[in-house]
Amino acid sequence: MHDHFKQTLTLKDHMLRKFLLSTIFLCGSLSLTPANAGPSWQEGEIWDHSAVAGGLLIRFNPTITAMPDNCAGATWMFIPEASKTIIAVALMSIASGNRRAMVYSSGTVSGFCTVTQFDPIN
Numbered sequence: 001m002h003d004h005f006k007q008t009l010t011l012k013d014h015m016l017r018k019f020l021l022s023t024i025f026l027c028g029s030l031s032l033t034p035a036n037a038g039p040s041w042q043e044g045e046i047w048d049h050s051a052v053a054g055g056l057l058i059r060f061n062p063t064i065t066a067m068p069d070n071c072a073g074a075t076w077m078f079i080p081e082a083s084k085t086i087i088a089v090a091l092m093s094i095a096s097g098n099r100r101a102m103v104y105s106s107g108t109v110s111g112f113c114t115v116t117q118f119d120p121i122n
Contacts, residue, residue, distance in 0.1 A: 039069035040106070043121065046099040049090070055080045056087045057112070058094075058103075068105045071113030077103060078112035086118050093120040 044065030050057040056079045060067070067074055079086050093101060104117035 041102060041104045042066065042068040043102045044100070046090075046094055046101060049094060050076075055083070056090060058090060058115070060103075067113055068103070070107045071105050072108075074108050074111060074113040076112050077105065077115050078109070079115045079118065083115070086115060089120065090118045093118070098122070 042060070042065065044060035046058050047061035048059050057076045058079065059076050062075070067077070071077070079090060081087070090101070093099070098120050100121040102117075102119040102121060103115055104119070106114045106116045108114070
């Protein structure tokens with residue numbers, strides 16, 4: 001009976017160990033996968049900003065920093081009013097003097113690059 005219990009425990013330990021390793025590998029893989037591909041993001045310094053009906057406009061200094069690839073041809077990046085948290089973070093960052101940010105975008109809509117994430121660079 002003792003040997004059977006030991007074999008069962010060893011099998012359970014092995015299965016648990018295998019499950020935990022698989023879970024750790026999966027979680028590690030997910031955290032290494034970027035949320036946005038390179039063409040949809042750009043790091044730069046916010047050079048100008050403007051409030052318009054429907055949201056906030058920001059832009060990088062065009063002589064130094066290009067737009068994300070999926071926004072080629074756009075001059076301004078648009079943060080829709082519905083993205084209140086993103087607008088708040090962008091304005092707070094600009095007001096504090098930290099104008100460097102990583103901006104993620106979903107592409108161009110009506111001539112503006114639509115911002116999906118604003119990540120101040122500390």
